[in-house]
Amino acid sequence: MPNSNPPAARRVVWFTDTLDDVNGVARTIRAMSGAAWRAGKPLTVITCRNAIDIPGISLKNFPPLAEFKLPAYQSQTLTVPPARQIFNCLRREKITTVIISTPGPVGLSALLAAKLLGLRTVGIDHTDFPQYARFLTGSAVLEGLAWRLMDWFYGAFDFVYVNSEFYRQRWMRRGVDPRRLGILPRGLDTQLFDYQRREENFWRRRGASRGKVLLYVGRVSKEKELEFLAKVFRELIASGAPVDLAIVGEGPYRAELQKKIPQAIFTGALNGDELGAAYASADLFLFPSTTDTFGNVVLEAAASGLPVFVSDVGGPRELLTVSMGKVLPSGNLSAWVTAVREWLDGPPPRATLTAEKIRRERNWNHAAEKFWLTVTKASP
Numbered sequence: 001m002p003n004s005n006p007p008a009a010r011r012v013v014w015f016t017d018t019l020d021d022v023n024g025v026a027r028t029i030r031a032m033s034g035a036a037w038r039a040g041k042p043l044t045v046i047t048c049r050n051a052i053d054i055p056g057i058s059l060k061n062f063p064p065l066a067e068f069k070l071p072a073y074q075s076q077t078l079t080v081p082p083a084r085q086i087f088n089c090l091r092r093e094k095i096t097t098v099i100i101s102t103p104g105p106v107g108l109s110a111l112l113a114a115k116l117l118g119l120r121t122v123g124i125d126h127t128d129f130p131q132y133a134r135f136l137t138g139s140a141v142l143e144g145l146a147w148r149l150m151d152w153f154y155g156a157f158d159f160v161y162v163n164s165e166f167y168r169q170r171w172m173r174r175g176v177d178p179r180r181l182g183i184l185p186r187g188l189d190t191q192l193f194d195y196q197r198r199e200e201n202f203w204r205r206r207g208a209s210r211g212k213v214l215l216y217v218g219r220v221s222k223e224k225e226l227e228f229l230a231k232v233f234r235e236l237i238a239s240g241a242p243v244d245l246a247i248v249g250e251g252p253y254r255a256e257l258q259k260k261i262p263q264a265i266f267t268g269a270l271n272g273d274e275l276g277a278a279y280a281s282a283d284l285f286l287f288p289s290t291t292d293t294f295g296n297v298v299l300e301a302a303a304s305g306l307p308v309f310v311s312d313v314g315g316p317r318e319l320l321t322v323s324m325g326k327v328l329p330s331g332n333l334s335a336w337v338t339a340v341r342e343w344l345d346g347p348p349p350r351a352t353l354t355a356e357k358i359r360r361e362r363n364w365n366h367a368a369e370k371f372w373l374t375v376t377k378a379s380p
Contacts, residue, residue, distance in 0.1 A: 012097045014100075065079075121157045128291045210244045217300070225291075235337045285302075294315045299358060299362060303355050309339055
């Protein structure tokens, strides 16, 4: 077990505006940097928070000059970093490569400092901000502005990681040289997401009473197509289908969604063993989002033994094999309802073989090694 200050010179740093939040970006950074830390790689994560403590990673925190809430994401706090201190840190520590995950104030400050110092830059496109802007505001103008920011921001990097082939192709259509694009290797917490964590009464204790438990895990926000999921559930209930719907997560859409489907079970955010049991104790995972660039929750569900239904738009569809579930047309109510009904008519046995295969292939240690080799060799 390495100590908290590995002796190797820290020459690669990873900047992010989100690290202690409950979202896929933060979880990916913590998992990947944690695996790199355990392997003794000279990788330090840099963020900007009033107070933060993430054990198991090499972390540097700059106290913020100011902080503010995002209008559509009141649970998300952005901070204004000390740009001069960041610049001096990169120069003093003789950093050679700067990885940046987010186009927020921290990411923008890091990009500017790296360019001024002539350092290699690697960007990671985690989030489909243009689609988020469209869903959350309904404004084509703001969607266009989001695209302009994304084009400028990711166009400035020497190398850009995306989460799926879908998004790699999209950046190529927007004129990015394919030699500057790569797909981010990913892993899975195989101890936490395990079909053997199933508890027969887990969901009954939380109000399930109709039959099979349909599960959604993730941010409870409009861009996740949860209004569509509510329509699917209402249609199933109206037809007498013996199903319960469980929503695990928090977000700005929760209160409104609870009014639309009061029969559903809302747990709020779950963590650790309780989250692992929530997955393994359900029966079918539904993920209609069209804005996710990867979909950690899809792999987590499959590793927990659940069949998975996803949309045919975005990154999650690339994760599925035939044995894992179905890719369904986005926004097609009839197709989704029919698929669930067909599954109810003859649900397959628990997908333990598929789960074991995923758990073998998705290892954060292997992902971190591949990530490190690409980051340190990436060139303009």
